[in-house]
Amino acid sequence: MNPLKNIFNLFLAPKNKSVPLFKGALNYLLVCVLIIVVFWASLSVLNITFSFGFVDLYGKRILDGFILTVQLSLVSLVISLLLGTLVAVGQRSRILPIRYLCDAYVKIIRGTPLIVQIYLFFYIIGTAWGIKNRFIAGVLILSIFEAAYIAEIIRGSFLSLDKTQLEAANSLGFTRRQTLRYVIFPQMIARTLPALTGQFANVIKDSSLLSIIAVIEMTQTMREISATTFQLFESYILLGALYLCLTLPITFVSHLFEKRFNYARKT
Amino acid sequence: MHVRLEGIDMNFGEVAVLKQVSLSDRIDKLAIIGPSGGGKTTLLRIIGGLLVPSGGRLFLDEQEVDYAENKLPAYRAQLGYVFQQGGLFHHLSARKNIALPLQVVHGTSEEEALERAQELLNRFGLGSEGDKMPAQLSGGQQQRAAIARAIAASPKLVLLDEPTSALDPEYTNEVLDVINDLGETGIRFIIVTHEMGFARHACDKIAFLYDGMLLEYGSSSELFENPTSPELQRFLGKLLEWRI
Numbered sequence: 008m009n010p011l012k013n014i015f016n017l018f019l020a021p022k023n024k025s026v027p028l029f030k031g032a033l034n035y036l037l038v039c040v041l042i043i044v045v046f047w048a049s050l051s052v053l054n055i056t057f058s059f060g061f062v063d064l065y066g067k068r069i070l071d072g073f074i075l076t077v078q079l080s081l082v083s084l085v086i087s088l089l090l091g092t093l094v095a096v097g098q099r100s101r102i103l104p105i106r107y108l109c110d111a112y113v114k115i116i117r118g119t120p121l122i123v124q125i126y127l128f129f130y131i132i133g134t135a136w137g138i139k140n141r142f143i144a145g146v147l148i149l150s151i152f153e154a155a156y157i158a159e160i161i162r163g164s165f166l167s168l169d170k171t172q173l174e175a176a177n178s179l180g181f182t183r184r185q186t187l188r189y190v191i192f193p194q195m196i197a198r199t200l201p202a203l204t205g206q207f208a209n210v211i212k213d214s215s216l217l218s219i220i221a222v223i224e225m226t227q228t229m230r231e232i233s234a235t236t237f238q239l240f241e242s243y244i245l246l247g248a249l250y251l252c253l254t255l256p257i258t259f260v261s262h263l264f265e266k267r268f269n270y271a272r273k274t
Numbered sequence: 275m276h277v278r279l280e281g282i283d284m285n286f287g288e289v290a291v292l293k294q295v296s297l298s299d300r301i302d303k304l305a306i307i308g309p310s311g312g313g314k315t316t317l318l319r320i321i322g323g324l325l326v327p328s329g330g331r332l333f334l335d336e337q338e339v340d341y342a343e344n345k346l347p348a349y350r351a352q353l354g355y356v357f358q359q360g361g362l363f364h365h366l367s368a369r370k371n372i373a374l375p376l377q378v379v380h381g382t383s384e385e386e387a388l389e390r391a392q393e394l395l396n397r398f399g400l401g402s403e404g405d406k407m408p409a410q411l412s413g414g415q416q417q418r419a420a421i422a423r424a425i426a427a428s429p430k431l432v433l434l435d436e437p438t439s440a441l442d443p444e445y446t447n448e449v450l451d452v453i454n455d456l457g458e459t460g461i462r463f464i465i466v467t468h469e470m471g472f473a474r475h476a477c478d479k480i481a482f483l484y485d486g487m488l489l490e491y492g493s494s495s496e497l498f499e500n501p502t503s504p505e506l507q508r509f510l511g512k513l514l515e516w517r518i
Contacts, residue, residue, distance in 0.1 A: 169364070171357055171360045171361055172360070172363060172364065174324060174357065174361075175355075175357060175361040175362070175363065176363075177324055177346075177350060178322060178350055178353075178355035178357075178361075179350065179351065179355075179375040179379060179423075180347045180350045180352075180379040181347065181375070181378065182347045185378050185379070189374060189378060190365075193365050194364065194365050270364060270365050270409065
C-alpha cells in the first residue's frame with residue numbers, strides 16, 4: 008500500500024457515513040488549530056495584546072446580562088411558538104381577512120430588518136400604548152419577529168405532508184380529530200422540531216439587537232463595559248464566546264432531533 | 275356481498291370522469307380494468323367513501339351509503355383500502371401501522387391489537403419485520419403490510435387500488451399471491467389492476483371502464499374470451515402485443 012495514500016486517507020471520509028472517532032477528532036482539532044492560527048496571525052499583525060482583567064471586575068454584571076439574555080430568549084420562544092402556530096393556522100383560514108392579515112404579517116416581518124422593527128415598535132407603538140417596561144417591550148418585539156419565521160417553518164412542514172398519509176387515515180375510518188392527533192401532529196413534530204430548535208438559536212442571537220433600546224442584556228452589558236474599559240476586542244470576543252456557549256448545545260440538540268426523527272432513513 | 279351502483283356520476287370541474295355507472299351484483303372477487311384515465315381509481319374511491327360522487331347512489335348489501343361528512347368515518351371503517359403506494363404511516367413501524375387503527379377506530383386494547391398485528395405479519399411472511407419502519411421495507415413488503423392493515427379489522431370488503439403498479443416485477447407476484455390467498459380464505463375484494471393474468475385467473479368478475487363508462491361487465495372467463503365491445507377488444511389486443 009502506498010504510504011502517501013494512507014496519509015491522505017486520514018483526511019477523507021465517504022459521504023453519508025459516520026466518521027470514525029479518531030479520524031473525526033483529529034480533523035476537528037486540525038480545523039480548530041487553523042482558526043486559531045489565522046486569528047492569532049491577524050492579531051500579531053495589528054500588534055494587539057489581550058487582557059481579560061475586566062472580567063473579574065465586572066463579573067457580576069456580565070452574569071446578570073447573560074441571565075437576562077436567557078430569560079428574554081426563553082420567554083420570547085414560548086410566545087413566538089404560540090403566535091407562530093396561530094399565524095400558520097390563520098394562513099390556511101377560510102375567513103379571508105384573517106388569512107390576508109396573517110399573510111401580510113409574515114411578509115412585512117420577514118421583509119424588514121429587526122432593527123427597524125425594534126425602533127418603530129418601541130418608539131411609536133410602545134410609547135402610544137404605554138409599554139414602558141423595556142423587558143416586556145423587548146420580549147414582545149422579539150416574539151413578533153420570530154413568530155413570522157416559526158409560522159413559515161410550520162406552514163412549510165404542513166405543505167410537505169404527504170397527502171396519501173391523510174387519505175390512508177381517512178380510509179381506515181379515522182375521524183378528523185384522530186387524523187390530527189395520530190398522523191398529522193406526530194409527523195409535523197418530526198418535521199418541525201429540528202428546525203424549531205435551530206430557530207431558538209436565532210432567537211438568542213437576535214435578542215442582542217434589543218441592546219439598541221437599552222435592554223441590559225448580554226450585548227448591552229458588554230457595550231457598557233467596553234465603553235468604560237476601552238477593551239473593545241476583549242469584550243466582543245468574550246461576548247461571542249458566551250453566545251456560542253448558548254447556541255452550540257442547541258445546534259447539537261437540533262442535530263439529535265434530526266437524526267431521531269428521520270424515520271425515512273433506510274437503516 | 276351485494277353491491278349496487280345506481281347511475282354514479284363524477285365531475286371534476288368541467289370534466290366528467292364517471293358517467294352514469296350502474297351495476298348490481300354479488301361481488302366476491304372483482305377486477306376493474308381499463309385504460310388509464312378511464313375512471314377506475316375514481317370509482318374505487320367512491321365505493322371506499324373517499325370521494326363523494328356528483329350524482330347517483332351506492333348500496334352495499336341493500337344499505338345505501340350516506341356520504342354525509344360525519345357518517346363517512348364509520349362507513350370507511352368497515353372497509354379495507356390499499357393504495358398504490360405510500361399508504362403506510364411513515365412514522366410508525368409495520369406492527370404499529372396495523373395495530374393503531376384497531377386501537378383508535380375499533381377500540382381494541384393495545385395488547386390485543388399488537389397481538390393481532392403480529393399474527394397478520396406472520397401470515398404475510400413479515401414475522402420478523404414488525405419493528406421496521408415503512409422506509410426500511412421493500413416495496414413488496416410495504417404492500418403486504420398495507421394489505422395486512424387493510425384486513426386487520428375483518429372488513430366487509432377490501433378495495434385495492436393498483437397495489438402492484440409501483441412495484442418491480444419480482445415483487446409484483448408476491449403481492450398478487452397474497453391477494454389471491456385473501457380471495458381463497460373468503461375475503462371479498464375489488465381490485466383496480468393492470469395485471470390481466472391476475473384479473474383473468476384470480477378474479478371471478480370483471481368490470482371494464484372506458485372513458486368514464488362501464489362498457490362491459492361479466493364473469494372473467496367470458497369477458498376475456500368473448501369481449502363484445504371494440505374498445506375492450508382493442509384494449510386486450512394492445513396488452514397482448516408484447517406477450518412473451
